[in-house]
Amino acid sequence: MRDYILLILTVFSVFGTIVASGGSPGCGKPLPNNESPGKFTDVPLFVTSDNVPRSYIINIPSGYNPNKPAPLIFSFHGRGETAYSQLRLSAFYNETWNPDAISVYPQGLKGSEGEAQWEGDPNSVGVNDVGFVLDMIKSFSENYCIDTDRIFASGKSNGGGFTGYLACDETASKQIAAFAPVSGAFYQPLNKNGTCDAAHTPIACNPAPRKIPIIEFHGDADDTISYDGGKRRGECLPTIPHWVREWSKRDGYGPKSYLSSSFDSHVLKYEYGNLDSSLGIVTHYLIRGLGHDWPSTQPNSDNANGTYIDATPIILDFFSKWPLH
Numbered sequence: 213m214r215d216y217i218l219l220i221l222t223v224f225s226v227f228g229t230i231v232a233s234g235g236s237p238g239c240g241k242p243l244p245n246n247e248s249p250g251k252f253t254d255v256p257l258f259v260t261s262d263n264v265p266r267s268y269i270i271n272i273p274s275g276y277n278p279n280k281p282a283p284l285i286f287s288f289h290g291r292g293e294t295a296y297s298q299l300r301l302s303a304f305y306n307e308t309w310n311p312d313a314i315s316v317y318p319q320g321l322k323g324s325e326g327e328a329q330w331e332g333d334p335n336s337v338g339v340n341d342v343g344f345v346l347d348m349i350k351s352f353s354e355n356y357c358i359d360t361d362r363i364f365a366s367g368k369s370n371g372g373g374f375t376g377y378l379a380c381d382e383t384a385s386k387q388i389a390a391f392a393p394v395s396g397a398f399y400q401p402l403n404k405n406g407t408c409d410a411a412h413t414p415i416a417c418n419p420a421p422r423k424i425p426i427i428e429f430h431g432d433a434d435d436t437i438s439y440d441g442g443k444r445r446g447e448c449l450p451t452i453p454h455w456v457r458e459w460s461k462r463d464g465y466g467p468k469s470y471l472s473s474s475f476d477s478h479v480l481k482y483e484y485g486n487l488d489s490s491l492g493i494v495t496h497y498l499i500r501g502l503g504h505d506w507p508s509t510q511p512n513s514d515n516a517n518g519t520y521i522d523a524t525p526i527i528l529d530f531f532s533k534w535p536l537h
């Protein structure tokens with residue numbers, strides 16, 4: 213009898229795998245109330261599995277088809293910012309660039325300093341933002357037709373730091389295929405004697421055992437989260453090259469990168485990996501003269517003049533190259 217039940221379970225789980233490879237359990241379901249293709253919706257209440265009320269904005273692309281699995285992109289705001297400001301800034305809803313992925317802009321909770329923020333920030337104590345993200349992935353997979361091989365995370369500043377934090381989380385990095393922090397704040401503890409060795413600080417990271425694709429953008433005139441790292445708000449920011457190189461090493465490649473430059477060497481692209489299809493699995497863009505900004509050729513809320521490149525379509529292109537399977 214027990215063998216019989218086991219056999220049934222096995223048959224079911226094989227079936228489950230076959231169905232899941234085409235899309236999530238939400239495939240075939242109508243969109244939730246108030247949501248429609250080509251529109252974003254503010255969802256003011258999402259209760260997490262640990263019973264915390266959270267919120268987010270979700271954008272459904274106009275070509276959404278409940279029978280065709282769509283990629284899912286999370287975009288996390290910086291400290292003190294909002295889901296809506298991040299929607300405007302990262303513009304993953306823009307169908308010129310992203311015709312098919314659902315994009316979600318979650319709202320961080322306010323910490324004791326009164327600023328909305330994400331786990332990984334020195335001031336985010338006792339908040340389970342990773343759990344919030346895992347709960348959203350589960351809920352979205354059940355309610356929308358999601359391509360579970362194409363779930364991605366991006367974010368700016370503290371939201372970029374949180375993107376890196378998710379990449380370092382064993383469970384999240386099994387479900388999220390690739391990560392794109394912009395002007396990321398990757399806080400680490402100080403040395404025991406209170407110093408910060410930005411170029412060598414150990415980086416706490418426990419990702420799933422797979423090669424994790426990461427793309428990072430940073431300006432060398434960033435005076436909030438310095439490219440060269442250092443002590444900040446009682447913690448230690450690594451230099452950006454150190455943080456990026458550690459990812460290449462963790463992914464099984466060395467510290468060596470391949471450099472290409474454009475815009476008269478104002479934009480430097482460092483690609484890690486081997487000279488084969490792995491090249492660029494860790495990619496870093498250094499933008500000379502850029503401040504603490506989301507790179508955009510058009511003026512945005514970070515930079516009234518715009519810069520040489522648009523990060524968003526580069527991130528989308530990167531995501532399209534690195535699905536989970």
Ligand SMILES: *[C@@H]1O[C@H](CO)[C@@H](O)[C@H](O)[C@H]1NC(C)=O
Pocket residue numbers: 303306307308309510
């Ligand atoms: C999308 O991006 C393109 C290219 O920058 C721009 O021309 C267009 O105005 C944007 N559309 C929206 C809806 O923001």
Ligand SMILES: *[C@@H]1O[C@H](CO)[C@@H](O)[C@H](O)[C@H]1NC(C)=O
Pocket residue numbers: 403404405406407
């Ligand atoms: C502080 O500790 C670090 C590592 O533990 C060490 O490399 C450094 O020399 C120490 N600095 C001082 C000023 O003691």
Ligand SMILES: *[C@@H]1O[C@H](CO)[C@@H](O)[C@H](O)[C@H]1NC(C)=O
Pocket residue numbers: 514515516517
């Ligand atoms: C934009 O350009 C103006 C004129 O060159 C300059 O004064 C200003 O500092 C620039 N702003 C930023 C954010 O780079």
